[in-house]
Amino acid sequence: MTKNHTLAFAAAVVAAVLLPLATSNDFHLKIIFTAGVYYLAAAGLNVLVGWSGQKSLGHAGLFAAGAYTSALLTAQAGWNAWLALAAAAVVAGLFGVLIALPSLRVKGPSLSMVTIGFGVVVEKVVTEWQVPFGGQQGIYGVASLSWGGQPLSMRGWVWLVLGFALATHLMLRALLAGKFGRAWQAVQAAEVAAESVGVNVYRMKVLAFVVSAVTCGVAGALIAQQNQYINSDFISFNLSIFLLLVVLFGGPSVVGPALGAVVLTLLDAFLARWPGLQHFTYGALLLFALYAMPQGLSGTLARLRKPAKQALPEGAGDWSPRFPSGRDASSVMLQAEHLRKAYGGVVPTHDVSLTLKPGHVHALIGPNGAGKTTLLNILSGIVRPDGGRIVFTGHDITQRRASQVCVLGIARTFQNLKLFPAMSVLDNVLVGLHPHLQAGFFECLLSLPSARREEDAARAEAMSLLRFAGLEERALEAAGSLPYGLQRRLELARALATHPRLLLLDEPAAGLNPQETGALTELIRRIAAKGITVLLIEHHMDLVMAVSDHVVVLDHGQKIAEGTPAAVQADPRVIAAYLGVDDDETAPIDQPQACAA
């Protein structure tokens, strides 16, 4: 924790202790309690919506799962109220898994649709089913939490919920500041890029959903136990919208849900006298938050504050790859055989075979539309081939997903940059280290010393890598604010952070000026000298000729030539493919511009 955060947190603890003592009016205490409960629900939902970028419109259903679990277990099965509260968290989490597993497999608005459906079904079930949910009358006799054998007073409830809120804040803050928070942000910014640096996007989305389900379930259970009663009036579609509004209005920072919960609970209490106005106001606020404050109230306030000057983290000596290959012309690092990919009538990969040797720099060239990027996508697991086989360091990776391919040691960059632009340069590189960080979910949530040590070591390593790539001074800047040439360099550094054995570069010099291209050539040479095998797609022939040991030429999805740069340069089939002329009309490729896209 920084000094500022420690002070702010200490102030919040003091306020949480004193605030309930400032009033004995039960109505006022209930408002504070309600704000605390909404904060709990929204804090988890913020992980899903604000951090991982998934929208849910049915979290009232998960609120209900927690509320009815605690109600049924205490009122009908006679469970201890504290145990029932824990069970509510578990049951809501299980519902979260059940919803997330199928709905997060597909892209687009499917999660929103499934969650709307879930919310509506839950509302109908608890309204219509007399047994066990008591129909519209609901369930009476829900046991209140007790302390020292006595049910909690209203003031006791407020202390309890504020204590839960502060603990939740601390845990989520620790979780979001580390590898999980970065991975969720990466998923939100560019799923394909996140997957290509070893983040299992699907698993991260499911995890975010489960976190949101658990906090919503606890919030629901607290409402049922404090009221000692629950019915379907608590669980309407409006609640789902309200929770989403708290998150969007508060903003996606760690304190956003707290700001949103306080402001909107007060507004809700104020507008209670005019129910007709309530929904109109929420709709208007939602529109206002979306259009005028895309970063929510917390983002707007943060922009007004002068940013604190941060010191650059220390590096950890010279950067070196963990799995350097010796240069060996007689062994094979990657063998691709008879690869094929068709998109309808277009066949960008047609029976392509390829051998990559450890420690070598291979180049893949060919005219526009020859199928180079498609081949790179297949090798990196982003596109599944229709036929053929790829064996990499003894593993058949033909049908593996990109994150698994990355974990085995293949990293890549993209023709069209895919950085995480709102994240810092340092965090972009730290996402690249994700597959090598061992700390588990609970270690990060509880900020255990093992997780903190690993995080410190990761930062030091990322700084060393940034120094290697010439980006050290830019470490704390937003990646999207770097000049284009440095963004390309950063994407390369992020790929290196995954500690690849094989680095795939898709047109790394695209859009660079001659000086930047020269610097990039130098960087690729240094990477190769460190023992990392490279496969490079490039249209800049001078770069290809300067760094490659071996060149493969594609045309119309087929391999038409391969060999040393000099041999390929003089090959009449290659010249014909580039110039689109007959073999006997061709001259050797000696002008870089002749091949430039």
Ligand SMILES: Nc1ncnc2c1ncn2[C@@H]1O[C@H](COP(=O)(O)OP(=O)(O)OP(=O)(O)O)[C@@H](O)[C@H]1O
């Ligand atoms: N997802 C897709 N759906 C349909 N067609 C595709 C898809 N991806 C690639 N193609 C087509 O496959 C062909 C090869 O594309 P690819 O991007 O692999 O070529 P390239 O050699 O990398 O070209 P460039 O040098 O211009 O980047 C093109 O005709 C392209 O339109």
